């Protein structure tokens with residue numbers, strides 16, 4: 323399944339630090355189109371559900387607490403080769419290892435507060451987009 327879509331969140335650290343505009347600008351300049359967009363917040367329950375795949379990992383509790391600590395931006399993006407190109411644009415999970423100029427290199431401070439999320443597969447992009455947006459909110 324190839325959808326040419328990915329799902330992203332601007333995480334609470336990047337929102338709190340005033341980076342929404344700069345991050346959206348980088349995403350647009352990289353050629354991604356916004357097909358769904360919202361400013362929202364996750365409850366601990368919703369954050370736990372979103373990251374359920376990591377529930378056995380040692381960082382899960384902290385991740386859930388961080389992701390429900392403040393507002394986020396959620397968006398579905400469209401572009402050829404969206405998953406791979408967006409993962410390149412955001413850089414490695416650990417900002418210390420992210421290439422220069424990537425969003426995490428520029429805007430993230432640590433591996434847990436790492437500024438942005440990007441789906442890792444077409445299947446997950448669809449699941450994650452559906453988690454945040456109902457059918458009439460997706461274009």
Ligand code: IDP
Pocket residue numbers: 381385414415433434435436438439440442
């Ligand atoms: P990804 O967001 O780059 O796809 P994943 O391995 O799917 O990375 O992990 C999901 C999120 O969990 C990461 O973005 C990060 O916020 C957090 N995380 C991952 N590994 C660690 C860790 O070793 N310590 C703390 N938080 C982590």
